[in-house]
Amino acid sequence: MATATSASLFSTVSSSYSKASSIPHSRLQSVKFNSVPSFTGLKSTSLISGSDSSSLAKTLRGSVTKAQTSDKKPYGFKINASYKVAVLGAAGGIGQPLSLLIKMSPLVSTLHLYDIANVKGVAADLSHCNTPSQVRDFTGPSELADCLKDVNVVVIPAGVPRKPGMTRDDLFNINANIVKTLVEAVAENCPNAFIHIISNPVNSTVPIAAEVLKKKGVYDPKKLFGVTTLDVVRANTFVSQKKNLKLIDVDVPVIGGHAGITILPLLSKTKPSVNFTDEEIQELTVRIQNAGTEVVDAKAGAGSATLSMAYAAARFVESSLRALDGDGDVYECSFVESTLTDLPFFASRVKIGKNGLEAVIESDLQGLTEYEQKALEALKVELKASIDKGVAFANKPAAAAAN
Numbered sequence: 001m002a003t004a005t006s007a008s009l010f011s012t013v014s015s016s017y018s019k020a021s022s023i024p025h026s027r028l029q030s031v032k033f034n035s036v037p038s039f040t041g042l043k044s045t046s047l048i049s050g051s052d053s054s055s056l057a058k059t060l061r062g063s064v065t066k067a068q069t070s071d072k073k074p075y076g077f078k079i080n081a082s083y084k085v086a087v088l089g090a091a092g093g094i095g096q097p098l099s100l101l102i103k104m105s106p107l108v109s110t111l112h113l114y115d116i117a118n119v120k121g122v123a124a125d126l127s128h129c130n131t132p133s134q135v136r137d138f139t140g141p142s143e144l145a146d147c148l149k150d151v152n153v154v155v156i157p158a159g160v161p162r163k164p165g166m167t168r169d170d171l172f173n174i175n176a177n178i179v180k181t182l183v184e185a186v187a188e189n190c191p192n193a194f195i196h197i198i199s200n201p202v203n204s205t206v207p208i209a210a211e212v213l214k215k216k217g218v219y220d221p222k223k224l225f226g227v228t229t230l231d232v233v234r235a236n237t238f239v240s241q242k243k244n245l246k247l248i249d250v251d252v253p254v255i256g257g258h259a260g261i262t263i264l265p266l267l268s269k270t271k272p273s274v275n276f277t278d279e280e281i282q283e284l285t286v287r288i289q290n291a292g293t294e295v296v297d298a299k300a301g302a303g304s305a306t307l308s309m310a311y312a313a314a315r316f317v318e319s320s321l322r323a324l325d326g327d328g329d330v331y332e333c334s335f336v337e338s339t340l341t342d343l344p345f346f347a348s349r350v351k352i353g354k355n356g357l358e359a360v361i362e363s364d365l366q367g368l369t370e371y372e373q374k375a376l377e378a379l380k381v382e383l384k385a386s387i388d389k390g391v392a393f394a395n396k397p398a399a400a401a402a403n
Contacts, residue, residue, distance in 0.1 A: 081132045083321050084110040086151040086190075088144075088182050089158025090137075091115035091122050093306035094198065094313070098157060099126055101314035107321040108133040114147040115158070116140055144182075148189035153320055155313060156182055159199035161304040175199045176208055176393050183209045187216035194223050194320050194356060197335075198313055202226040202258040203383055204390030206335055206345055211394030222356030225320075226335025228258045228347045230305065230312035234291045235265040238284055243274050253364050254288070254333050255348045255376070257386065262379045263289045268369045281371060323352040331361070340365055343380060345387050 085102055089095045090113035103111055103126050111133045113123045123137035138147035148154065159175035179199050186195060191213075197206050206226035213219035235252035239245065251271040256264040265288045267276055276284070287294070295305040316332055323330040330352045338346040338360055349361040368376065 081106055081109045083107050083152045083324060084112065084150060085153045085155065085317065085321075086112040086114060086147055086193075088114045088147075088154065088156045089199070091118040092157060092159075093161060093303055094157040094309050096122055097307055097310035098155065098313050100129070101310060102155075102317055103129055103131050103133055103135065105314075105318055105321060106132065107318075107325060111135045112138060112147045112151065114138045114144060141181075144185045145189050148185055148193075151190045151193050152324060153194045153196065153317060154186050154190065155196045155198065155317060157198040157309075157313065158182060161306070171200050172204060172389070172393075175201070175205060176390070179205045179208055180212055180394060183212045184216065187213050187218050191216070191218035192220075192223070194225065194324070196225050196227050196313065196316060196320070198227045198309065200259070201386060202228065202335055203262060203345075203386035204393070207387045207390035208394045210337065210345075211391055215394075220356065221337035222358075224336065225316070225357075226258060226345070226347065227313050227316050228254065228263075228333055228335050229316045230309050231258065231263050231265070231288060231347075232333050233308065233312045233315070235284075235288050238287055238291075239267070239270060239274070242280060242284060243276075245272070245274065253349050253361075255346070255364065256379045257347055257383045258335055259386070260289055260382070261375070262383045262386070264372065264375050264379055266364060266368065266372060268367075268372060269364060278371075285375070320352060324354055326354060328353065336360070341376075341380065343384055343387060346383075 085108050087095055087099050087102065090099050092115065095113075095115065099111065099113055099122065102108060109132065111126070113119050113126070113135065114137075115122075117139065119137045119139050123135045127135040136147075138144065156179060159178050160171060179197065183195070186193065195209065197209055199205050203226075206224065209224055210219060210221070213224065231254040232252065235254050236247065236250045239252055240247040240250045249272055252265050252267060253269050254263060254265045256262045265285055267281055267284060292305050295308070296303075316334070319330050319332050331349055332352060333347055333349050334357075335345060335347040336350060336357055337344060338348065340346050340348055340360055340362065349364050350357055351359040351361070365376075
């Protein structure tokens with residue numbers, strides 16, 4: 001069983017997910033890549049959560065404050081924050097709450113915030129929070145290289161949000177160019193960093209990032225992650241509500257992609273085991289797939305899912321930091337280069353280690369129900385088109401890609 005190893009806000013949820021997701025190594029599918037230089041991130045001693053550390057107030061008032069004065073948790077475990085994280089798009093609707101949540105992590109020593117405007121105020125605001133990490137701001141392309149220097153984890157939420165009536169595909173041309181430009185800078189300044197892609201459409205922006213890194217000669221598929229954690233967070237929440245389960249115990253793996261029908265919650269794999277009627281399966285699946293639109297409509301043009309996305313992304317960042325720090329039992333769902341299907345990229349549960357992606361969980365695709373199997377085959381067509389679109393965009397001449 002996994003052990004919770006963070007005193008951050010996400011410790012309760014993240015560690016419970018890892019516990020529910022722990023799978024014997026015999027059931028893992030190893031992922032083979034060309035050898036790359038070992039990652040040389042700074043070493044930090046992880047924390048072990050106490051029974052009272054899940055509260056935001058207690059996290060801020062207790063563990064973090066005492067860490068600054070004594071470098072010790074109240075219950076004796078040493079804190080040694082030593083990882084540098086950069087958020088690209090930190091002044092946006094996702095970037096601001098995401099940066100706040102990352103600032104709370106006891107594993108982060110330095111938090112770099114980048115945007116094309118309005119980031120200085122965000123950084124000044126966050127710098128007043130009494131957590132150990134130091135905050136620095138960087139504005140505009142001329143400061144991007146400095147922002148990325150020696151960074152361990154790069155998180156990219158930059159881009160425009162969806163508006164009512166706008167599909168994820170409508171976002172493509174704007175966000176594709178943004179991601180391409182930012183990943184080029186990552187390749188040049190911190191090629192060994194973990195890269196977390198949040199900018200939609202993830203089904204296309206992750207392949208774009210991969211192609212950019214290949215052209216720069218620094219592509220490491222173990223370190224490129226499409227953040228699909230929000231689909232898991234939603235699935236766990238909706239199932240818990242529907243079946244009146246204790247949320248901390250619920251784990252629903254979500255596979256495929258990160259848009260519409262490409263999102264496939266495997267309700268048959270829910271932990272703890274629970275029975276669903278055919279109607280419940282249909283209702284839950286559709287709600288999870290369309291949850292982003294649910295938020296867009298509820299905000300009536302004022303934005304998309306920003307707070308829940310920030311929470312989910314921060315959870316994924318925290319998992320990556322725990323893995324970098326030596327936790328050998330970190331599992332999350334993510335859209336990655338994969339051989340689980342005939343598609344080059346696929347979202348599934350993965351094991352993350354010090355050097356990035358260690359394995360994808362093959363067993364999640366075994367023993368699917370008839371409904372899930374049909375849905376899997378159906379999503380492949382749309383997902384392949386999105387992947388191909390991203391690859392084609394990345395390989396266009398610069399002038400054509402800008403149009």
